Amino acid sequence: MNIYKYASPATFYPLAGRLIPWFAVLAAMLAAVGLYLGLYLAPPDFQQGEVYRIIFIHVPTAWMAMIIYLVMAAYGVMALSFNARLSSMMMEALAPTGAMFTVLALWTGALWGKPTWGAYWVWDARMTSTLILLFLYVGYIALTHAIEDKKRADKAGALLVIVGSVNVPIIYFSVKWWNTLHQGASVSVTSGSKMASMMALGMLVMALACWMYAIAVALARVRAIIIERELENGGAANWLNTLNTQDKRQLTR
Amino acid sequence: MKSAPDVALGPVQSGKGDPGEAEVAPEQGFMRAIARDTRLAFRSKGEVIQALVFFVVVVSLFPLAIGPETALLKRIAPGVVWVAALLSVLLTLPRLFASDYQDGTLEQLMLSPFPLPVMVAGKMGAHWLVSGLPLALIAPLLGLQFGLDSRELGVLVASLILGTPILSMLGAIGAALTLGVRGGSILVALLILPLYIPVLIFGAGAVETVAAGLDYGANLSLLGAGLLIGGLTTPFAVAAAVKISLD
Numbered sequence: 001m002n003i004y005k006y007a008s009p010a011t012f013y014p015l016a017g018r019l020i021p022w023f024a025v026l027a028a029m030l031a032a033v034g035l036y037l038g039l040y041l042a043p044p045d046f047q048q049g050e051v052y053r054i055i056f057i058h059v060p061t062a063w064m065a066m067i068i069y070l071v072m073a074a075y076g077v078m079a080l081s082f083n084a085r086l087s088s089m090m091m092e093a094l095a096p097t098g099a100m101f102t103v104l105a106l107w108t109g110a111l112w113g114k115p116t117w118g119a120y121w122v123w124d125a126r127m128t129s130t131l132i133l134l135f136l137y138v139g140y141i142a143l144t145h146a147i148e149d150k151k152r153a154d155k156a157g158a159l160l161v162i163v164g165s166v167n168v169p170i171i172y173f174s175v176k177w178w179n180t181l182h183q184g185a186s187v188s189v190t191s192g193s194k195m196a197s198m199m200a201l202g203m204l205v206m207a208l209a210c211w212m213y214a215i216a217v218a219l220a221r222v223r224a225i226i227i228e229r230e231l232e233n234g235g236a237a238n239w240l241n242t243l244n245t246q247d248k249r250q251l252t253r
Numbered sequence: 254m255k256s257a258p259d260v261a262l263g264p265v266q267s268g269k270g271d272p273g274e275a276e277v278a279p280e281q282g283f284m285r286a287i288a289r290d291t292r293l294a295f296r297s298k299g300e301v302i303q304a305l306v307f308f309v310v311v312v313s314l315f316p317l318a319i320g321p322e323t324a325l326l327k328r329i330a331p332g333v334v335w336v337a338a339l340l341s342v343l344l345t346l347p348r349l350f351a352s353d354y355q356d357g358t359l360e361q362l363m364l365s366p367f368p369l370p371v372m373v374a375g376k377m378g379a380h381w382l383v384s385g386l387p388l389a390l391i392a393p394l395l396g397l398q399f400g401l402d403s404r405e406l407g408v409l410v411a412s413l414i415l416g417t418p419i420l421s422m423l424g425a426i427g428a429a430l431t432l433g434v435r436g437g438s439i440l441v442a443l444l445i446l447p448l449y450i451p452v453l454i455f456g457a458g459a460v461e462t463v464a465a466g467l468d469y470g471a472n473l474s475l476l477g478a479g480l481l482i483g484g485l486t487t488p489f490a491v492a493a494a495v496k497i498s499l500d
Contacts, residue, residue, distance in 0.1 A: 080493075135447040142443050146434045155497040156430045160444060163426055163490055167448050170479075174451035178458060 009086055009226045016219040023219065027212035034205035042198040054112045055199070060207040062105035062126075064214060065133055066168075068098035072140075073165035076158035086222075088154035089229070091161065092144060093222035097214050099137035105130055125176040132171050136164045150229060282367025286375025287382070294383040300348060301383050308341040308388050312395045323400050330399035331409065331460030335453050338388050338413060339446070342420040345384040346428040346441055349376060349421075350495070354432045360499060370488035373495060377418075377425045377488070385417030401464075408463045408473070415476040416456040422487035423448045429494035452479065 006012045038056035045052040072091045079087035109127055110120040121127065140157055147153035294301055315333045316326055353359040362372045392413055393406045401409065427445035431437040459472035 132447050132450060135443070139444040139447065142440055143430065146431070146436060146440050152497060152500060155500070156494070159426075159490065159494055159497060160430060164448070167451070170451050171447070174454045174475075178454040 007084055007086055009089065009230065012086055013223055013226050016223050020216050020219050020223075023212045023216035027209050027216055030205055030209035030212060034202055034209050037198060037205060038202035042202050048116055051112065051115045054108050056202050056206045058105060058108040058112055059203055060210045061101045061108065062130065063207055064210045065098060065102040065105050065130060068094050068101060068214060069133060069136065069161070069168065070165060072098065072161050076161045076165075079154060079158040080162070085154070088158060089222050089225045090218065091140075091154075091157060092225055093218045094214070095137055095141050095144075096221070097217050099134060099141065101210070101214070102130060102134040102137060106134065125172070125178075129168075129172045129175045132175070133168065136161075136168075140164070150232070279368055279371040282365070282371045283375040283378070285367075286362075286372045287379045290376050290379030291382055294348075294379065300345070301387065304341050304345045304384050305387050305391060307344060308337050309391065309395065311337040311340060313398075316398075327400040327464070330396060330401055331405075331457040331464070333399070334392055334395055334409060334413075334460075335416075335457040338385075338392075338417060338456075339420065339449050339453060341388060342384055342417060342424060343442055343445065344438075345380070346424040346445070347438055348384075349380050349425055349428045350432055351428075351437075354498070359432075359495060363495070363499065369492040369495065373425065373429075373491040374484075374488040377421050377491065380425070381418045381421040385421055386414070388417060389413035401460075405460055405464050408469050409460045411473060412456040412459040412476060415473060415480055416452045419452050419476070419479050419483045420449060422483040422491075423452075425491045426487060426494055429491050429498055432495075432498040452476070455479070 006015055034056060039053055042053070044050050072094050075087040075091045075094070078084050079091065106127065109130070113122065113127075114120050140161055143160055144153045144157040147156055312333055315329065319325060319329070350359060353362070363369055365372065389410050392409055396406045396409050424441070424445050427441040427448075430444065431440050434440060455472045455475045459469045459476070462472060463469040
């Protein structure tokens, strides 16, 4: 099979449409299993009691926040080096999901922080760098929306995300050192290494559920982006007309 | 559209080319770009002075907002001066490319025999000379108002001299990407301020550590490392951004 075949929006569009249900169903199933593992089977933490259970949302979303930015950077490299339109579209499709996961990670972190640390927000290294990551997502979205010429917006966004991804580790370590300089190691997440295996399993399953969700949503969004761009181009009628009837019904809706 | 400057990189090839080609050495382009941009900046001195006055005014706002308590002011001084420097550099970023973009000079730069990264490096250098360096030079005066002693003032100036070029380099990427975009200046702030955070941390951190009686060398070394890495990599990123914007 020639995988490059699917680098064209016209061939990728129906493929994405066929894949979405699978990823969506997988996401729902994994989320159900993961939540069952996390909320019922996993034992309460000996220090934090039941409160720690937000970890099953918090940690996977924090992972996704970082991973999606890196995936976007990888698509950015492809977009710039191969001049691949679909890569830019995938970046555009992933950005809102990444930003959402970042907000969720911060939000659940705040909700977890109040009962355990006594404050919704502390200037902890991880929280601060996640907040900066959110700024980076917002910056990408703002830049690509501000530039009217789509081709230029794609390339500018790709370059920005690449520069940003180079900076992410620098930002992380600078914030970490800044943090130790200022307040010492007053805050540490206790449930790190000696986690019950059931907790680790629940977290892993939830992380997979988040992956599947992110893929399903990104594919759905990229289909919308493909349609939008092709209609803007005007010459889209050709391949849009060859779509099967179900796809067409979605289009006219 | 693309110029082919690689053939004219040094005098090695002067044997086969015509003598005029041999003159085109990259460092010459760098010097020319610096000379041109500083001369242009000094022809409109107002803008240079305005950014400097902005810096002084912003720093002076903090005691008015927080109160004249000497110990507290001394503690926040490094952060205040550095944040004001960040904002001041941010305000001057449009000057880097905007007018050259409007009158077509930027396109001429792309067509010139000098490599584009060298030319934008020269522009970044000139930008630092007229908007970063003056901040470092006037900073001791502001530090005195906040009660910093001479050792702290020295580190403050050193951190600004090492750190503000990085601000010009990263800022140039943002300025180039947002050329001709509506609401560009606020957009540049949104894109670039997150990237400025490490510079802010190490710059203000250097002064804070010396104030706490600790070794400030690590912070200054990190700023220096950032300066070297930035100097090596950002010209290429800025050149790519300029090409994207002119495409």
